[in-house]
Amino acid sequence: MPQRRTVTGRSQEPRRRLAEELRLLRVQRGESLRQLGKALGWDSSLFGKMEKGQTIGGPEVAEALDQHYGTPGLLLALWELAAADHTQFKERYRRYMYLEREAVNLWHYGVSTLHGLLQTPGYARELLSAGGLSGDALTRQVDARTGRCEVLHADNAPQFRTILSETVLRTPLADANEWRSQLEHLVAMGERPNITVQVVRYSVGLHALSNTDTMFLRLPGGRTATWVETGYSGELVEESASVERLQHAYDAVRDLALSPADSRKFIVQMLEEVPCEPST
Structure with a gap:
């Protein structure tokens, strides 16, 4: 042995x-x-x-x-x-990752990109590459992000709601086939019973989360923590008053979003607009 x-x-x-x-x-x-x-x-x-x-x-x-x-x-x-x-994972994300896998409910708002839990490997690779990664380090990051997606497929998977700015869907990948695959994946994920996808159209104008990616993690026992992120840094908010203020902002944005059914129609419409390119 x-x-x-x-x-x-x-x-x-x-x-x-x-x-x-x-x-x-x-x-x-x-x-x-x-x-x-x-x-x-x-x-x-x-x-x-x-x-x-x-x-x-x-x-x-x-x-x-x-x-x-x-x-x-x-x-x-x-x-x-x-x-x-x-x-592969920076220290500041460790507690967030722990809370993410403990959460019973997840609520997300995305300003310009899809949350990692909804990304295809192709989407993750292009996004991380744009951030400066390459080679083996890029491959490891893509694998790690893809592995995290399993949390939404487990038997006891949390309920996950993502609200996406229209910008997310108007920012395609360089490879049209990869972008098509990502949109198809998003539609399929939205059909899972534990996942809700909504879209906020440009026409709603500015709102409280216009420049802030957020993820709310409702934990066993009822406590909620919030991860607030920009493209270059993130902060875990656990103080109850601050979390509550962010929750009010999120609720207001949800009221502005398309219904899940209308959001699905919008994403399908975006999918139909993707040009077909021959596979190489």
Whole structure:
């Protein structure tokens, strides 16, 4: 039996270590990938990619695997090392990420881009590339963002509402085929019972969140925290009075938005306007 290396920040290649540990545990259990997927409620292909080091999945997946294998905290610790490797997730996002996977309700407003939980790999790659990432670091960030999307597909997935400025839908990707895929994905996600998508048209004018991306996280017990973000920094707001003020602003914006049904029609209309380009 292979000897386990110590789980520390000095472990060589944390991503590979996580992959090796996942395969070792599954083989010791005598399970196939299909059996593992059926037991935990995720597609078996996700676990196959994790064991090959192609993705690290999300923290909620690592926690579920810890519980399944009876290794409390081990796989989550390895996941955090892999996520932190090469600044994949900056320190200031860590508490937010923890709260995100604990939340029972998520409410989002997007000024100019889709939230990471709704992004396709193609969208995430172009957005992160525009921010200056490239090479292996870009690939790791895209994989990490894609892995986080699993939170919306779990059996106990939170209710998620996203309100999008029309700007989000008027800012296409350079690759028309990737943009089409992203809009199709957004329509499909909006049809899931735990996801609501709404659009705020240009015609409503200025409002309280015109330049502020926000994510509200309602936690078990009723407490709510808010993540407020610009393109270059983010802040976690947990003080109740400040959260309440932001909640009032969000409620006002929701009142200005198209209904979910009309929002879907608007997105489909945008999809029909995407030029068809031959695949290369």
